[in-house]
Amino acid sequence: MQDNTSSPLIDAEALAKLQAWQGRSETLVDDITAAPVRALSATLDRDDALPEAGTHLPALWHWLYFLPHHRQSEIGEDGHAKRGGFLPPVPLPRRMWAGGRLNWEASNPLQVGDKVERTSTIASVTHKAGRTGELVFVLVRHEVRNARGLALTEEHDIVYRAAAAPGEKAPPPTPVSKDAAFSREIVPDDVLLFRYSALTFNGHRIHYDRRYVTEVEGYPGLIVHGPLIATLLVDLLRRNVPGVQLARFEFRAVRPTFDIAPFRVHGKPAEGSSDNKTFSLWGEDADGWLTMQATAVLA
Numbered sequence: 322m323q324d325n326t327s328s329p330l331i332d333a334e335a336l337a338k339l340q341a342w343q344g345r346s347e348t349l350v351d352d353i354t355a356a357p358v359r360a361l362s363a364t365l366d367r368d369d370a371l372p373e374a375g376t377h378l379p380a381l382w383h384w385l386y387f388l389p390h391h392r393q394s395e396i397g398e399d400g401h402a403k404r405g406g407f408l409p410p411v412p413l414p415r416r417m418w419a420g421g422r423l424n425w426e427a428s429n430p431l432q433v434g435d436k437v438e439r440t441s442t443i444a445s446v447t448h449k450a451g452r453t454g455e456l457v458f459v460l461v462r463h464e465v466r467n468a469r470g471l472a473l474t475e476e477h478d479i480v481y482r483a484a485a486a487p488g489e490k491a492p493p494p495t496p497v498s499k500d501a502a503f504s505r506e507i508v509p510d511d512v513l514l515f516r517y518s519a520l521t522f523n524g525h526r527i528h529y530d531r532r533y534v535t536e537v538e539g540y541p542g543l544i545v546h547g548p549l550i551a552t553l554l555v556d557l558l559r560r561n562v563p564g565v566q567l568a569r570f571e572f573r574a575v576r577p578t579f580d581i582a583p584f585r586v587h588g589k590p591a592e593g594s595s596d597n598k599t600f601s602l603w604g605e606d607a608d609g610w611l612t613m614q615a616t617a618v619l620a
């Protein structure tokens with residue numbers, strides 16, 4: 322555990338400057354094309370029919386669109402865009418995707434062929450003392466619309482951590498529950514990670530640059546993308562409950578997953594879900610620790 326009693330890296334004045342970003346928004350437009358759908362289907366080892374105009378986009382596959390097309394000269398040391406543009410210039414160097422909450426409009430599924438618009442707003446910037454050290458969370462709220470209106474709202478939690486300290490510990494582990502109704506083992510080799518980074522045009526070095534992730538960020542291996550694990554959780558549900566359409570999905574990444582060993586995704590009907598519409602989904606690393614917990618509610 323790090324010493325949380327030392328003076329914080331971010332004081333009240335620095336936090337107030339970051340909070341000046343709250344309320345900022347940007348709007349991007351895109352087309353839901355078939356090629357990325359076909360490529361993700363292959364990456365997830367699925368046996369889908371070829372996508373065509375009108376094919377419904379599976380839940381979370383909208384992350385294949387609205388990609389961050391920053392110029393090369395705008396890229397920072399970690400491979401993401403330099404901070405201080407749309408996202409506030411948080412001075413903690415280690416960025417992670419911490420979680421999210423998504424709601425789909427059942428009557429308006431995103432489809433191949435849709436022209437789409439996404440409006441993103443910085444909803445909050447908060448400073449917390451975590452068990453692993455100082456944390457800054459940036460909450461980004463997205464609204465995705467097509468020609469028929471609102472299709473999806475999403476809250477995305479981005480977390481920033483202080484630089485790695487000597488002897489730093491991983492987040493405290495939580496054992497996974499052993500009562501899964503369905504499970505799948507995933508081999509997170511660097512080809513899988515590379516393909517997902519390429520599909521999402523994500524330059525974040527923690528997913529492909531082993532020297533950077535071990536020597537600069539202090540992790541033991543390449544880090545599996547949080548959105549990829551979330552996508553694998555929903556994919557597990559689709560494999561076991563055919564025809565599912567999601568109304569809501571929420572997830573939290575509680576411990577990083579590294580490419581150095583296979584991991585598992587699990588699911589079961591949620592306790593107390595009498596209509597079988599709510600499912601618990603979770604990720605487990607090779608040591609048996611919980612890495613991601615999620616809840617999916619069917620439409």
Ligand SMILES: C/C(=C\C(=O)SCCNC(=O)CCNC(=O)[C@H](O)C(C)(C)COP(=O)(O)OP(=O)(O)OC[C@H]1O[C@@H](n2cnc3c(N)ncnc32)[C@H](O)[C@@H]1OP(=O)(O)O)C(=O)O
Nearest residue numbers: 417418419420449451452453492546547573574575576577
């Ligand atoms: C793509 C992409 C990047 C990635 O995909 S990175 C890989 C995916 N993400 C991860 O692997 C993150 C794994 N999680 C962690 O490493 C830890 O959970 C984390 C975020 C470092 C926090 O650990 P702590 O033990 O220090 O935190 P505490 O449990 O003590 O909680 C302190 C407060 O923070 C809130 N909180 C904790 N975790 C989360 C979370 N995942 N989402 C939202 N909020 C979280 C917690 O509730 C506490 O808040 P209080 O108000 O109660 O104080 C790319 O960059 O593109």
